[in-house]
Amino acid sequence: MRVVNTKGKKFRVPDATILRLPLYLDKLILLQQAGVKEVSSRQLATSLDIKASQLRHDFHYFGGFSKPGRPYQVDKLVPALEEIIGVDVPVPMIIVGAGHLGQGLANYRNFERLGFPLRGIFDVDPKLVGLEIRGVPIRPLSEMTAFVKEHGIKVGVLTVPVNVAQDVANQMVAAGVVGIWNFTPTDIRTPPQVIVRNERLAVGLMCLSFKTKRIGQTEELRGD
Amino acid sequence: MRVVNTKGKKFRVPDATILRLPLYLDKLILLQQAGVKEVSSRQLATSLDIKASQLRHDFHYFGGFSKPGRPYQVDKLVPALEEIIGVDVPVPMIIVGAGHLGQGLANYRNFERLGFPLRGIFDVDPKLVGLEIRGVPIRPLSEMTAFVKEHGIKVGVLTVPVNVAQDVANQMVAAGVVGIWNFTPTDIRTPPQVIVRNERLAVGLMCLSFKTKRIGQTEELRGD
DNA sequence: TAGATTGTTAATCGATTAACAATC
DNA sequence: TAGATTGTTAATCGATTAACAATC
Incomplete structure (x- = not known):
């Protein structure tokens, strides 16, 4: 997938980024419902168990969600992501x-x-x-x-x-x-x-099984 | 996560591999139910939309699912993966x-x-x-x-x-x-x-939305 | 101003793929 | 034997992270 961002530069958006966009939107909608107005890349990333730099890097492909020095406005970010993902176009x-x-x-x-x-x-x-x-x-x-x-x-x-x-x-x-x-x-x-x-x-269920059962396993098997 | 494979070598198994194991098992169980006895890395990989070399590379961390020249035996592979994933240990x-x-x-x-x-x-x-x-x-x-x-x-x-x-x-x-x-x-x-x-x-649903709406988009937006 | 934050690039890290010897 | 297939390594490719200038 390729996009043209706000400055006219073309980027090929990585699949990994694409797959995270719905996660961002999902979390932002929860924040919006909770009445949160602003969120920093750090806060949003932490709540999703990823690095802030990754989130900013992802947003960077689309460009212009905020300005340097200012956190993201939830009410602006939600519709922007909705448009990118295509949620704003109804599909019966x-x-x-x-x-x-x-x-x-x-x-x-x-x-x-x-x-x-x-x-x-x-x-x-x-x-x-x-x-x-x-x-x-x-x-x-x-x-x-x-x-x-x-x-x-x-x-x-x-x-x-x-x-x-x-x-x-x-x-x-x-x-x-x-x-x-x-x-x-x-x-x-x-x-x-x-x-x-x-x-x-x-x-x-198997993913949960996998994680659940690693609890209590030995260091030898668990690693990092 | 670290494992010791059959030859005593230690590997750190990548997360990406771990996440694919349940997909392999899921597909293999379907094959088993359909009465299929043997499956090659090529057949299994194709049905999952991945490369055969990736599948073999994944299996390689655990080692010894088959022998060079012989395809995988479904009835052997299923219990082997079940054990790795932990499905064989009941969790109420x-x-x-x-x-x-x-x-x-x-x-x-x-x-x-x-x-x-x-x-x-x-x-x-x-x-x-x-x-x-x-x-x-x-x-x-x-x-x-x-x-x-x-x-x-x-x-x-x-x-x-x-x-x-x-x-x-x-x-x-x-x-x-x-x-x-x-x-x-x-x-x-x-x-x-x-x-x-x-x-x-x-x-x-959003992932489906994303894909569904990309149908019919222009080359400019779709890319490869 | 000082502290916090984004946008952006370069460096690091990890995952995928190709290739092929060994084997059936 | 000839064709098919795995196990395994090295090369390629892509994704993540760190770092920092610019900005508020």
Whole structure:
């Protein structure tokens, strides 16, 4: 990825920087909600367990978030990052699979705030169809394709049982979805232009396992 | 982290390698379930969008997963990685907060398989108390502290409303939990010896947003 | 002014890749 | 044997950190 910063210089922004931007925004939104007005690179970096120089180096690719000598203004930084990440451009979304996980995600208020308005929820279970979650009705899966086309849905959250994951993903793609947030513990195959983000709960758990179990291990095994 | 590999040489294993181990294991378990017996570094790497040489380099720190000329045996590699990651040592776990998200996670069968047997579910809501999920009853939150102490619970999954997250986390820590898997969209403060893994759904969504929106951008902005 | 802070560059550090001998 | 594959090292590449002038 390349950007043109405020002084007209071109930079290739490293992937590592790109991946940190959402973390910065997430933390800044929390600060904003807590009523914090100013934050220094040092404070923000410390709260994220990184070095202040790294944070400034990251921001430097985009340029002009503050002036030398002045800390960052939270209310200016938040919208600036939102624009860079693309959160300010709404992307209509649906959830497919209204089991507990799907319903739990549907209740997650931040989606709208992050530019992903929830437009529909779909399930095959007739007992669920008709229920509403935060004003969004659960519809029969058979109506999904037409709904995606009619409402220009771009992203689908996949929270169906594993055994139907690929089949439902195929339907999403055929209907026109360009991004899939996959919560099922399996791989789904899609055409290259469709972006899949696998939210592998197993991986998160194993990372925790790894760290948890290193507690109490010997110096020999723990190192640094 | 330092390890001693099979030939007695010591290596400092890079963090980047450590973070990939769960991805390897996750993929290998899928292959195993699909009945695949052998896999080459090339096949496995391709399916994970990395280079084969990187995968072999990663494995090299631990040594001896195969022999030159022979591909990896899935049935040997899986337990080897499980041991390295620590999945083979069970860590009893509870879920605190039995809303949709908590119930969705409780239904996730892989927990046991990954060494995290679910021993209890807790909630304040009397309507939920007494329900069972996969044989595990939902208990009143007031019983959590005693339960953690009695059953030697090590890890707690935090799926309570944001406004009580810190308070509940404090109770968990006081009771003796050493790892918290935090699904609430807020920071929780814990003593340094307690490991917190934040499962920030917002961050995953923003990463998807970032990628989704780069589709169709100009070359100027997209670069390579 | 003095202390704090950013923007920016250069130096250090770590991670990835290529290459190939050894092996099946 | 010929082709495929791993284990292993060295070379390349990219990311992090330190340092400090400029600024408030």
